Amino acid sequence: MTAELRKRCENKCELCGAGPELIAYELPYSGDNHENEIMVCHTCHEQVVTPAKMDANHWRCLNDSMWSTVPAVQVMAARMLKRLQLESWAQDLTDMLYLEDELQAWVDAEADNAEEESVATLDSNGAVLEAGDNVVIIKDLNVKGTSFVAKRGTAVRNISLTNNPEHIEGRVNGTRIVILTCFVKKS
Incomplete structure (x- = not known):
């Protein structure tokens, strides 16, 4: 599968465009309807799995990746924009983003699960x-x-x-x- 992913992404991170050292990242809460792996660089991977290390400016790249033709990339871009909702530029991108109902449900599945796992304030x-x-x-x-x-x-x-x-x-x-x-x- 990784060879197919590398071919699809042309050895570039599907979120920020960096390369060539990439990791296959499986989107959680994906259901069975789509291919749920994307290729990401080490920087994107670290910030996706460890939100405390998130650098909001790194994610300005979502301006391009949110328009990907790959459903998993669109969903991951939408999820990251949701995490960055306090940033005005991220809110602007979210307002422009349109996803089919099925993909939006996939995006929301992470939020639903996060509410169940959320830490109390x-x-x-x-x-x-x-x-x-x-x-x-x-x-x-x-x-x-x-x-x-x-x-x-x-x-x-x-x-x-x-x-x-x-x-x-x-x-x-x-x-x-x-x-x-x-x-x-x-x-």
């Missing part, structure tokens, strides 16, 4: 945080990119969860910021 005391909860900041925090400090005891209402269980989003002094969960407690 916990505050500093181990209490489970959910979107819409109210929290209190337990330590003075310098807010990057601004000139203010989020003071200890500040209430943050109606928080939002992020893809990272160690981060939440909320408004402090009228500015929407990302806060580490280890510095908040549920109120």
